[in-house]
Amino acid sequence: MRVAVPKEIKNHEYRVALTPTGARELAARGHDVSVQASAGEGAGFSDADYEAAGARIEADVEALWQGAELVLKVKEPQPGEVARLTPQHTLFTYLHLAAEETLTRGLMKSGATCIAYETLTDARGGLPLLAPMSTVAGRMAVQAGAHSLEKAQGGAGVLLPGVPGVAPANVTVIGGGVVGENAARMALGLGADVTILDKSLERLEVLDDRYQGRIKTVYSTADALDSAARESDMVIGAVLIPGAAAPKLITREMLGHMKPGSVLVDVAIDQGGCFETSKPTTHAEPTYIVDGIVHYCVANMPGAVARTSTQGLTNATLPFVLALADKGWKQALSDDAHFLPGLNVHAGQVTYQAVADAFGLDSVDPASVVR
Ligand SMILES: NC(=O)C1=CN([C@@H]2O[C@H](COP(=O)(O)OP(=O)(O)OC[C@H]3O[C@@H](n4cnc5c(N)ncnc54)[C@H](O)[C@@H]3O)[C@@H](O)[C@H]2O)C=CC1
Ligand SMILES: CC(=O)C(=O)O
Ligand SMILES: [Mg+2]
Numbered sequence: 001m002r003v004a005v006p007k008e009i010k011n012h013e014y015r016v017a018l019t020p021t022g023a024r025e026l027a028a029r030g031h032d033v034s035v036q037a038s039a040g041e042g043a044g045f046s047d048a049d050y051e052a053a054g055a056r057i058e059a060d061v062e063a064l065w066q067g068a069e070l071v072l073k074v075k076e077p078q079p080g081e082v083a084r085l086t087p088q089h090t091l092f093t094y095l096h097l098a099a100e101e102t103l104t105r106g107l108m109k110s111g112a113t114c115i116a117y118e119t120l121t122d123a124r125g126g127l128p129l130l131a132p133m134s135t136v137a138g139r140m141a142v143q144a145g146a147h148s149l150e151k152a153q154g155g156a157g158v159l160l161p162g163v164p165g166v167a168p169a170n171v172t173v174i175g176g177g178v179v180g181e182n183a184a185r186m187a188l189g190l191g192a193d194v195t196i197l198d199k200s201l202e203r204l205e206v207l208d209d210r211y212q213g214r215i216k217t218v219y220s221t222a223d224a225l226d227s228a229a230r231e232s233d234m235v236i237g238a239v240l241i242p243g244a245a246a247p248k249l250i251t252r253e254m255l256g257h258m259k260p261g262s263v264l265v266d267v268a269i270d271q272g273g274c275f276e277t278s279k280p281t282t283h284a285e286p287t288y289i290v291d292g293i294v295h296y297c298v299a300n301m302p303g304a305v306a307r308t309s310t311q312g313l314t315n316a317t318l319p320f321v322l323a324l325a326d327k328g329w330k331q332a333l334s335d336d337a338h339f340l341p342g343l344n345v346h347a348g349q350v351t352y353q354a355v356a357d358a359f360g361l362d363s364v365d366p367a368s369v370v371r
Contacts, residue, residue, distance in 0.1 A: 001325045002032045004068030006061065007039035010075040012283035014042025014306030017072035017093065019314040020053040022321065027054030031325045034058045034067065043310035065089075070324055074313065075300055076103055087111035087347065090329045092321065094118055094133075095344055096299075098245045098358040099272035105359075107345045113329050114345040117317065119243050119352060121338045127242065129320070129342075131178050132312035134267075136302040138182025138238065141265045142171070142190065144301070145234040148263040148287055148294045155294050156261025158233045161191025168193050172228040174220065174249055174274065175239035176203050179267050183236045184215050192234075197224050220249075229254040237266040237274040243344075243354035245272040252276045252291070260292040269297040334370035341366065 003026055005018045016039045018026075026033050033055040037047055047057045058064040065071065065084040073093035077085065082103065085091060087110075095116035097104045107114045117129035127134075142160075149155035149169070162168040171187040173180045176198040187194045188211070197220040198204050204217040218224045228235060229250055239246055246268040255277060266278040273279070277290045280299045287296045302309035320339060323332040333340045343351045343366040350356040356363030 001069050001328070002067055003034070003070045003072065003321075003325055004058075004064050005033070005035045005039055005055075005072050006064060006081070007036040008042075008074050008303075009078050009081070010300055010303070013075055013300050013303040015074045015303050015310045015313065016040045016043050016045065016306075017074050017313070017317070018321070019043075019310060020045055020049040020055070022314045022318050023050055023055040024053040025318060025322060026325055029322065029326060032056070034064055036061055036064050040310075043306040045310075070321075070329075072317075072321060074303075076100065077107070079106070082106040082110060085110035085112040089113070090115065090324060092117070092317070092324060094270075096270045097344055097350075097352070097355045098243055099270065101359050104345070104350065104355060104361075108348050108350065111348055112345070113343070113347070115324075115329065115333075115342040116344045116352075117342070119344065120320070120342040123338065126178075127240075128338075129313075129316050132316045133302045133309060134178035135182050136305060136309050136312065137267050138179035139186050140301050140305065141179070141183045141236045141238070141267050141296075142186035142192075142234075144286065144296050144298070145171075145236065145263045145265045146190065148265070148296050149233060149261070151261075153287060153294060154261065154289050155263055156233060156259060158261075160187065160234075169233035170195070170231050171234045171236065172197065172232040173236045173238055174198075174225070174228070175237070175268070176200075176207050176217070177238065177240060179238035179240075180236070181207065183238060183267070184211075187234075188215055195228070195232075197228060225249055226254065226257070230257045230259075232262060233259065234263045234265065235275075237264065237268045237278070239268050239274050240271060241354070243352050245358050246274040248274060248276045250275040250277075255291040255293050258293050261294065263294045263296065266295065266297045267301065270299045273297060330370050333366070340370065343369070
């Protein structure tokens with residue numbers, strides 16, 4: 001199969017969808033791998049590294065897309081990329097469509113087959129292609145939040161661990177999944193007083209057992225969110241309802257009850273964000289202030305640590321990439337019930353219920369299109 005790897009063009013996005021190690025695996029199976037010139041540079045992989053792995057370097061981006069059957073990306077296609085998609089393409093990337101109506105409609109119009117990393121499932125109920133980047137973003141959230149708490153960034157001037165005689169900061173994490181647990185671990189390691197809120201008692205039991213009370217667990221209710229807003233120096237938003245828009249859990253009104261200079265880190269921003277006042281930001285300008293509260297809402301956090309993230313991402317995506325290249329999308333998805341929910345858009349129709357629901361569109365059962 002003709003596989004293309006474009007250079008990412010989102011603001012400060014330095015990841016690439018395939019490492020040279022991944023390219024070698026594809027080339028060894030007889031696939032024709034084209035990588036856009038300098039696509040791996042931000043992650044520390046040179047064109048020569050890809051050539052040594054058996055890939056071809058393509059300087060002409062138009063030719064790269066036109067020649068491709070399978071396009072591997074990291075971030076959702078930007079407007080110029082949507083315009084390049086045609087029915088011949090299978091696109092495999094993060095899409096987060098429930099937060100992006102224009103993109104959803106653009107992908108429908110393209111006629112392409114669009115498979116999202118973030119909606120694939122696994123046998124344990126997890127999201128195996130979201131998990132590696134959620135791990136990165138969760139770990140980064142506390143770094144970003146700690147920096148935002150500094151006075152020069154508009155923060156309250158609070159140091160997470162405190163000092164002897166001065167209490168540590170209160171960090172609340174809403175959503176105790178992959179992002180949430182990793183954020184909580186980092187905050188704990190830095191000496192903060194950490195609480196996780198989740199709607200899943202099962203998940204809270206796992207966390208309680210794992211951290212033996214060093215991280216407090218609280219069932220997520222309106223009351224618990226209210227207390228979290230009043231008492232926290234940093235709140236990290238890490239909820240997910242797979243494929244759907246995030247619920248707004250901290251309202252604008254609640255900002256008025258927060259300590260001035262406290263920080264909201266909305267990791268769930270790629271699904272629309274879980275704070276009413278969140279709007280997507282970029283690494284170039286990651287924060288803004290509303291009612292005295294610092295907001296950090298970068299939608300591609302792992303892009304800033306591109307070397308680590310690119311390797312983590314390819315490790316997770318590679319088996320699925322190989323299946324797509326070896327068998328074609330139809331057979332690969334029909335052979336694997338956990339791969340099938342990755343299909344979000346095909347031939348002009350939405351094939352993921354939560355995305356269709358977000359925009360009042362009709363959806364088609366993905367099983368019916370792979371038959
Ligand atoms: N901004 C960025 O760069 C990145 C963002 N993300 C995003 O982070 C979010 C979280 O991802 P994961 O941790 O992998 O998801 P996950 O599925 O592992 O965890 C989500 C947790 O939220 C909980 N939850 C759902 N509704 C809740 C509510 N009302 N109150 C409290 N908890 C609730 C669930 O029970 C679950 O435990 C997703 O939107 C994901 O796309 C992930 C990676 C990078
Ligand atoms: C998950 C995601 O959107 C990211 O890694 O950028
Ligand atoms: Mg994102």
